Amino acid sequence: MTHQIKSLDEYKAAYQRSVDDPEAFWAEQAETFHWRKKWDKVLDWNFSEPNVNWFVNGKLNITENCLDRHLETRGDQVAILFEPNDPDADNITYTYKELHAEVCKVANAMKANGIEKGDRVCFYMPMVPELAIGVLACARIGAVHSVVFAGFSAQALADRIKDASCKAVICSDYNVRGAKNIPVKKVVDEALKMDTDSIELVLVHKNTGGDVDMSDSRAKWWHEEVDGQSTECEAEEMDSEDMLFILYTSGSTGKPKGVVHTCGGYMVYTAYSFKNVFQYEEGDIYWCTADIGWITGHSYIVYGPLLSGATTVMFEGVPTYPDAGRFWQVCEKLKVNQFYTAPTAIRALMAQGDQYVDKYDLSSIKVMGSVGEPINEEAWEWYYEKIGKKKAPIVDTWWQTETGGIMIGGLGEHSPMKPAHAGYPLPGIQPCLMDADGNELEGNDVEGLLCVKYPWPSILRTTYGDHERCRQTYFSAFKDLYFTGDGARRDKDGMYRIIGRVDDVINVSGHRMGTAEVENAINEHELVVESAVVGYPHDIKGQGIYAYIITAHPVDDEEAFRKELINVVKEEIGPIAKPDKIQIVSGLPKTRSGKIMRRILRKVASGDTSNLGDTSTLLNPGVVDEIKDNALVK
Ligand code: WTA
Numbered sequence: 001m002t003h004q005i006k007s008l009d010e011y012k013a014a015y016q017r018s019v020d021d022p023e024a025f026w027a028e029q030a031e032t033f034h035w036r037k038k039w040d041k042v043l044d045w046n047f048s049e050p051n052v053n054w055f056v057n058g059k060l061n062i063t064e065n066c067l068d069r070h071l072e073t074r075g076d077q078v079a080i081l082f083e084p085n086d087p088d089a090d091n092i093t094y095t096y097k098e099l100h101a102e103v104c105k106v107a108n109a110m111k112a113n114g115i116e117k118g119d120r121v122c123f124y125m126p127m128v129p130e131l132a133i134g135v136l137a138c139a140r141i142g143a144v145h146s147v148v149f150a151g152f153s154a155q156a157l158a159d160r161i162k163d164a165s166c167k168a169v170i171c172s173d174y175n176v177r178g179a180k181n182i183p184v185k186k187v188v189d190e191a192l193k194m195d196t197d198s199i200e201l202v203l204v205h206k207n208t209g210g211d212v213d214m215s216d217s218r219a220k221w222w223h224e225e226v227d228g229q230s231t232e233c234e235a236e237e238m239d240s241e242d243m244l245f246i247l248y249t250s251g252s253t254g255k256p257k258g259v260v261h262t263c264g265g266y267m268v269y270t271a272y273s274f275k276n277v278f279q280y281e282e283g284d285i286y287w288c289t290a291d292i293g294w295i296t297g298h299s300y301i302v303y304g305p306l307l308s309g310a311t312t313v314m315f316e317g318v319p320t321y322p323d324a325g326r327f328w329q330v331c332e333k334l335k336v337n338q339f340y341t342a343p344t345a346i347r348a349l350m351a352q353g354d355q356y357v358d359k360y361d362l363s364s365i366k367v368m369g370s371v372g373e374p375i376n377e378e379a380w381e382w383y384y385e386k387i388g389k390k391k392a393p394i395v396d397t398w399w400q401t402e403t404g405g406i407m408i409g410g411l412g413e414h415s416p417m418k419p420a421h422a423g424y425p426l427p428g429i430q431p432c433l434m435d436a437d438g439n440e441l442e443g444n445d446v447e448g449l450l451c452v453k454y455p456w457p458s459i460l461r462t463t464y465g466d467h468e469r470c471r472q473t474y475f476s477a478f479k480d481l482y483f484t485g486d487g488a489r490r491d492k493d494g495m496y497r498i499i500g501r502v503d504d505v506i507n508v509s510g511h512r513m514g515t516a517e518v519e520n521a522i523n524e525h526e527l528v529v530e531s532a533v534v535g536y537p538h539d540i541k542g543q544g545i546y547a548y549i550i551t552a553h554p555v556d557d558e559e560a561f562r563k564e565l566i567n568v569v570k571e572e573i574g575p576i577a578k579p580d581k582i583q584i585v586s587g588l589p590k591t592r593s594g595k596i597m598r599r600i601l602r603k604v605a606s607g608d609t610s611n612l613g614d615t616s617t618l619l620n621p622g623v624v625d626e627i628k629d630n631a632l633v634k
Contacts, residue, residue, distance in 0.1 A: 117142030149293025240264025258464030265457030274304030279412030340369035372510030404458025506535035521572035
C-alpha cells in the first residue's frame with residue numbers, strides 16, 4: 001500500500017523530498033505495487049514535444065493491482081457497494097473475490113468477441129456496477145476504454161466513437177435516474193447511423209428489461225456473452241506507458257479532445273492521492289457521487305479506491321430523488337466515512353433547506369471532498385457546519401481530466417483549511433503562477449496563470465490521434481511548463497485559491513464545456529447566422545450559459561425559436577449544454593480584425609454594464625448599447 005501521511009509535518013517532509021528527489025520519491029510509492037517487471041528508469045521527460053515516460057519499461061496490469069493483489073488479504077471485503085436509484089431496493093455488493101470473477105468473465109467475453117489489446121472500446125452506460133466491471137475488463141485484456149457520459153447526445157457519442165475508431169460500444173438498454181427512464185440503447189442506435197463503421201460489436205446490458213431493438217447483426221446481449229465464461233482470465237502484460245484509457249474533454253476551440261492516460265503512472269498517482277487526500281483507513285466506506293463518465297469517476301470511484309483496497313460506493317440515482325435528503329439518507333444508511341461531491345450539488349441541496357439534512361445521522365463522515373469547480377464561501381460554510389458538523393474537514397480538490405489525479409487539496413484533517421481555497425499542492429506537484437508575459441510570480445500574495453513545472457505520474461501523455469494539439473494546448477503557452485487554463489491566487493500563507501478558467505471554457509454544474517462547442521451546435525439551426533456563447537454567474541450551477549444570436553431575419557415567435565435552439569443543442573451535445581439565456585442581437589461587438597470581444601459579452605451577461613472599457617475601437621460600437629439595453633438579466 002502506498003504511504004499515508006499522518007500529520008502536517010509529515011506532509012511538509014514528503015513534499016520537500018518529492019521536490020528534492022522526485023524519482024526516488026515516486027519509485028518508493030511505485031514499489032508498493034505488483035509489477036511483472038520493474039522499471040529500468042523512473043522518469044524520462046521533456047515538456048517541449050511533450051514526451052513524458054514514467055517507470056520506463058516497467059510491465060504490469062493495473063487490474064492485478066486493483067483485484068488479484070487483494071484476494072488473499074481482503075477477498076471477502078466489499079469492493080463495490082451499489083446503491084440503486086430506487087431507495088427501497090436492496091444494495092448490491094461485489095466483494096473483491098466476486099468483482100475479480102466478474103471482471104474476468106467480461107474480459108473473456110470481450111476476447112471471445114474479437115476484442116484485443118490496443119482496441120478501443122466505448123462505454124455508454126449509466127452508473128451501474130457493470131460499467132465499472134466493463135472498464136476493468138478492458139484494462140484486464142489491454143483494451144483501451146473510452147467512457148462517454150450517458151447524458152451526451154447520439155451525435156456527441158458518434159463523434160467520440162469515430163475519433164478513436166472504437167471497435168465496440170457497450171451500453172445498457174435503459175437508464176433510470178430519479179423518476180425518469182431513459183432509452184440508452186436507442187441513442188446508441190442513432191449514433192450507429194452516423195458513419196461509425198469501426199464498430200463491430202454492440203454489447204447491451206439488460207438494466208431495466210425494457211424493449212430494445214436487437215436487429216443489428218452487431219448487437220449482442222451482455223448476459224448471453226458473459227454468463228457462461230470462466231471466472232479466470234490471465235491479465236495482459238502491459239508496458240507502463242501503454243494506453244489505459246481515453247477520456248474526452250472540452251477545450252477553448254474545436255471538438256472535444258481525447259485525453260490519453262497510460263497504465264503505470266496513472267496507477268501510482270491515483271492510489272497515492274486517494275489514500276492521502278481522503279485519509280482512507282481499512283474498512284472505511286468511501287462515496288464519490290460523480291459519474292464514471294467523468295475523470296472524477298475514473299480516478300476516484302474506480303481506480304484510486306480499488307487500488308487501495310477500499311469499499312467504493314456507486315450511486316445510480318440523483319441527489320433530489322425522491323427528495324433533497326437522498327444523499328444524506330444514503331450516508332446514514334451506508335455509514336459513509338468519506339464523502340466526495342461537487343459544489344453545484346451542495347448549493348442545490350442547501351437551497352432546499354436544512355430539514356432534509358437534520359433528520360439523518362451523519363456522524364460517520366470523517367472527510368468531505370469538493371471537486372469540479374470553485375466552491376463559494378457560503379456553500380463551503382454550509383457543507384462544513386450542516387454536513388460535517390464542524391468536525392469533518394473539507395478537502396477542496398483542484399485537478400483536471402488532463403492531470404489524472406488531485407493536484408492541489410487538503411490531506412484529510414492534516415492540512416489547514418480556508419473556505420474557497422484548495423490549499424497546498426500534493427507531494428510531487430510543483431505549481432507556479434505566471435503573468436501574461438511569461439514571468440513567474442514569485443512569493444506569496446500573487447495572482448496569475450496556473451502552471452506546473454515538473455511532471456507527475458498521471459499527467460496526460462497526448463490527445464488521441466493529434467499530438468500537436470496536445471502540445472499546442474498545454475505546453476506552448478509557457479516554455480517548459482504545463483499550462484492548466486486556470487487562473488489562481490497564492491495567498492499570504494501560500495495557499496492556492498482557484499479563480500476559474502482564463503480561456504473559453506465554462507464550467508456549468510461542474511461540467512466542463514467549450515463555448516465554441518456550444519456555438520457550433522447553435523449554428524446548426526438554419527436561422528442562425530452567427531452566435532457567441534459566454535458563461536455568467538449562476539447561483540446553483542456556478543456558471544450558466546448565455547447565448548447571443550444573430551438571426552437571418554427577424555423571428556416572429558421568439559419563444560418557439562428559443563425552444564428550437566435548445567433542441568438543436570440537446571441533439572448536438574446533450575441537455576447539459578443547453579443555454580439558460582438566449583438574446584437575439586443585430587450584431588456582435590467585434591474588433592477591427594473581426595474578433596468577437598467576449599469580455600464585453602461576459603460583462604453584460606453578468607449584469608454588470610458599468611465599465612465596459614473603451615468600445616470606440618470596435619468595428620461596430622453601436623451594437624454595444626443595443627446589447628446592453630436588451631440584456632436578459634434579473
Ligand atoms: C475546475 C474535474 C476550482 C478548473 C476534476 C479545472 C476547479 C476544471 C476545482 C477541470 C476546484 C476543478 N476548485 N475549480 N476544486 N476542481 N476545477 O477536466 O477550472 O472536468 O480546470 O476535471 O474544473 O475540469 P475537469
